[in-house]
Amino acid sequence: MTENRTPDSSRRSERSRRAIHDAALGLVGEVGYPKTTIEAIAARAGVGKQTIYRWWPSKAAVLLDAFVALGERTAGRAEGEPAPALPDTGDLAADLGTVLRATVDELNDPAFEAPTRALAAEGIVDPRLGAEFVEKLLAPSFELYAARLRAAQEAGQVRADADPRVALELLVGPVTHRWLLRTGPLTHDYADAIVDHVLRGLLPNP
Amino acid sequence: MTENRTPDSSRRSERSRRAIHDAALGLVGEVGYPKTTIEAIAARAGVGKQTIYRWWPSKAAVLLDAFVALGERTAGRAEGEPAPALPDTGDLAADLGTVLRATVDELNDPAFEAPTRALAAEGIVDPRLGAEFVEKLLAPSFELYAARLRAAQEAGQVRADADPRVALELLVGPVTHRWLLRTGPLTHDYADAIVDHVLRGLLPNP
Amino acid sequence: MTENRTPDSSRRSERSRRAIHDAALGLVGEVGYPKTTIEAIAARAGVGKQTIYRWWPSKAAVLLDAFVALGERTAGRAEGEPAPALPDTGDLAADLGTVLRATVDELNDPAFEAPTRALAAEGIVDPRLGAEFVEKLLAPSFELYAARLRAAQEAGQVRADADPRVALELLVGPVTHRWLLRTGPLTHDYADAIVDHVLRGLLPNP
Amino acid sequence: MTENRTPDSSRRSERSRRAIHDAALGLVGEVGYPKTTIEAIAARAGVGKQTIYRWWPSKAAVLLDAFVALGERTAGRAEGEPAPALPDTGDLAADLGTVLRATVDELNDPAFEAPTRALAAEGIVDPRLGAEFVEKLLAPSFELYAARLRAAQEAGQVRADADPRVALELLVGPVTHRWLLRTGPLTHDYADAIVDHVLRGLLPNP
DNA sequence: ACATAATCGAGACGGTACGTCAGGTCTTTTT
DNA sequence: AAAAAGACCTGACGTACCGTCTCGATTATGT
Structure with a gap:
């Protein structure tokens, strides 16, 4: 009909x-x-x-x-998609810190906050939209984290048995958690603390 | 008027x-x-x-x-509030694993899923409600994690300079992140992996 | 449902x-x-x-x-309904002429024309509304015609075997026909002509 | 433009x-x-x-x-226009009765009813369309009635001072009135009654 | 014990937005 | 040049809920 x-x-x-x-x-x-x-x-x-x-x-x-x-x-890009790469200075902690601080800044940017929260909220309830939200907005940067971690792994700076996906979530999870739930201030210090804790857990066994 | x-x-x-x-x-x-x-x-x-x-x-x-x-x-409790304590067997990893697995189970329980997601979503957008959501539903269990971590810290199982609030978020953040964004399966194995990674980062310096 | x-x-x-x-x-x-x-x-x-x-x-x-x-x-009446009676001067032709001319005037009144045409049109297509239209707007005056004709019949001015409902329609039908279809000018003369013709057909057999 | x-x-x-x-x-x-x-x-x-x-x-x-x-x-006719003539058996009452009964049958034909009512309704509200409706659908048959009445008038069966247009409306008006307003059953008997009444009014003065 | 006052169930009200439908115009491509 | 197709802007449809409001009909004290 x-x-x-x-x-x-x-x-x-x-x-x-x-x-x-x-x-x-x-x-x-x-x-x-x-x-x-x-x-x-x-x-x-x-x-x-x-x-x-x-x-x-x-x-x-x-x-x-x-x-x-x-x-x-x-980002100056056309509607096609190549996304820029995550820096690799050789210093993993510094690199991750830089990017996580940038993420924090973006989350704190008032212009982005309202729509991002709205989309996140809708995505939580509507799985279809949630998948699209993750795929289009989050996945690209996630992939960059994962790539950098894999590089570090190959360079022997990270335990060989660590799963980069999990490591990535250890970094990103606490930050988004704090942002979404407003359980505390979202600062560069916090980002640094997260990187610090997480990297300790990823060091190769002595 | x-x-x-x-x-x-x-x-x-x-x-x-x-x-x-x-x-x-x-x-x-x-x-x-x-x-x-x-x-x-x-x-x-x-x-x-x-x-x-x-x-x-x-x-x-x-x-x-x-x-x-x-x-x-x-929970069998009256509308007053005493919440049960987190187990303390002396084995921190086991204790946290137990509880994080329980959290995972609860998040996967279909009866709880719909309303929890709905409330989380509203809380993300509405700060007032978000605060109430955190305070009434999440804070109590967060406090238990923090207490257990402090106890471990006093027992010398955890670095003295670690912040229990941050440690808590390292545990809980990735789990809720994965749940909210549906970026991967939310299993006991995942909970264990998180506990494992996080505790490595919390060990006292040798 | x-x-x-x-x-x-x-x-x-x-x-x-x-x-x-x-x-x-x-x-x-x-x-x-x-x-x-x-x-x-x-x-x-x-x-x-x-x-x-x-x-x-x-x-x-x-x-x-x-x-x-x-x-x-x-009409000055309250929302209850007693409607005024049709004049009875004893001269049937004059009485009917008076009223039919009044009907003609009303139909020609521009203030009434638009809504009346609209309602008539809807009533033609929608039987339910049509019935209500007839019942609420037309029936009362129709009844007056019928009553006057019955009185004339009893006074012997009209054939005993004539049906007042039919007689009524002979008077009113041509007028509304001309109004609805705009097949000619709707004047007092026309009303008089109708009354004249119809009454000739209603005279008692000599 | x-x-x-x-x-x-x-x-x-x-x-x-x-x-x-x-x-x-x-x-x-x-x-x-x-x-x-x-x-x-x-x-x-x-x-x-x-x-x-x-x-x-x-x-x-x-x-x-x-x-x-x-x-x-x-009607079997091509899209040109000759319309058939109205019967002339010499018996005016019979001839008019035949045709008026045919009109009644057509109005009662369910296949014709819906579109005819719709067009009539539109024509009532929209003068332009109304004129076209009358001209194309009604005028031809009206003309036949008028012609037959004129013939009767010439044959001395109808008063010389009667206007055939008015006479026509006396016949057709009540029928369409009853059809449009659904104020009563539209039967052959009704058609006959109308013809009977109207012709009485048209007889030459004795 | 009773008066008084608030809560309660019910639901009509002025509104806003919904998602749908069709009107009539316009553009693109095909015949 | 007309036609098939259909996207477009427009505007009304009828519906669903919103949050406010009035209306008796219960309560439930507190004098």
Whole structure:
């Protein structure tokens, strides 16, 4: 009965897509995620509601797309994807510290905070969106951590029997935990402390 | 004009309170949190909507209350609060492993999953609720971890310069991270791996 | 599944009812029936849409109610209904002529024309509404015609074997026909001609 | 800016025209007039929406065209126009009765009822369409009545001072009145009664 | 023991947004 | 040049809930 016709994406209006992205980000920044309605996005974008419903399944999906596109634009990259590499000075502790501090800074950046929290919250409840959130926003940087750890492992700076995925989560888990639950201040010192503790546990057995 | 009268809680109907708790938990279990509306809770509880609005500020607050009460009831405790202590067999790794595995089991329990995720999600976005969520549901067990770690520290099993709060987050952070973001299977093995890594980092300097 | 709860009319807001009537009539007069939307009625009446949907099944039903109430208010009568009697001067032709001319005037009154046409049109397509339209707006006056004709019949001015319902339709049918289909000018002369022809056919057999 | 170009009707696709007619009639029969949408007509006819908008001003106009074409096809006539004559047996009452009964039968034919009512309703509200409706569907038969009455008048069977247009409306008005308003059963007996009454009023003065 | 006052169940109300539908315009590609 | 296809903006639909509000009908003290 209800036909699930998928629209012809080759005829999609690029103008509308961009306008919707911008409107979504603008509104979330100005009035917050919960008060950002699809109706308002459409109105601000000068677009029919149907044009949103045609291409996205939910408000959160719109915002996720917009956010990803924003990240790419901000990073200067085109909508294709090569992401920059994690520094490798040879000093593992310093390298991880640098990046974890950067992560902390980003989480503390008020411009990013609102939409990121909103998307994380939606993703927690909606597995589909959660997977997309992780894949598009988190996975890339996770992979960089893992790569750097593997390099260190090969250089003998890290125990051979350590799983880089687990190590990665030991670094990132506490930080996001503190950020999400607001159980304490999210500072560079905290990032350093995490790196310090974790690396102690990863040292090769003497 | 509109007086903001705070209701007289001594006249509060215990019957209604319980009915609302039950209705909220039932609905969240059956239709999920987003489709659980205040109107539906009121209807199922056989209660006027105003009775909910009188005593709770939001749907999430209702669920949080209901969930806390459920936890207490399940644990056999009265609505007062003494929480059981964390085991201390002298073997720190074993003790932490036991408890972290229990946490993993609870997070995997389908009955608890839906409401916990919903509350976590709301808490991420709403700081007030987040604080209450942490305070009522997480803080108690966090405190137990911290106590056990302090005991181990005093016994010389853990470096004197380690911060128990940080150590705690090293244990709990990765687990909740994996649970919230669904980045991997949440198993006993994973709990053990976390404990193993973290304790290595906490050993007294040789 | 879909509960058909009927609202409690004793709690109905009289204020809203009147405001909706006025808004409906105002809008139909100003922008015409097809461009009068339920949304606009609600907005102009300062009322939630649901309040309209709660009490009326359709836009046409709203207008019909409003129109009936208007008719009663205009006629000075309260919302109860005793309708005035048709004159009986003894001269049947004169009496019928008077009333049919009045009907013609009413049909030509621009204030009444738009809503009446709209309601008639809806009634033609929707039997339920049509019945209500006839019952509430037309039947009362029809009954007066019939009564006057019966009186004439008893006075021997009309054939005993004539059916007053049919006679009534002979008078009223051509007038409404011409009005609805705009097949010719709707004048007093036309009314007189109709009365003349019809009465010839109703004279007692010589 | 937007030119109001009138399309070149010589290049019009006959195939599409017929398909649109058929789709319109089919849909009105199946789902009723209000639920028959231009979009649905286009889809069923395998035609672009623009093709409809190019050639017709409104849904009602499409249906009217389709209905007229259907009537002509049904009557076996080509799309040109000669309409059959009304019988003249010399017995005016019998002749009019025959035709009025035929009219009654047509109005009672369920296949014709839905579209006719829909068109009549639209015509009541939209004068332009109303005129077309009368002109294309009603006027031809009206003219036949008028012709027959004129013949009778010349034969001295009808008063010389009677206006055939009025006489015609005396016959047709009550029937359509009853049909449109559903104020009573539309039977052959009713048709006969109307003819009887009307002819009494048309007899030459003794 | 009873009056008094608050809570309670119920649900109508003014609103906001939802997700859907169709209208009528426009563009792209095919015939 | 007209046609099939269908994306687009627009705007109304009817529904679902929101949070507020009034209405009797219970309570539940505190004099």
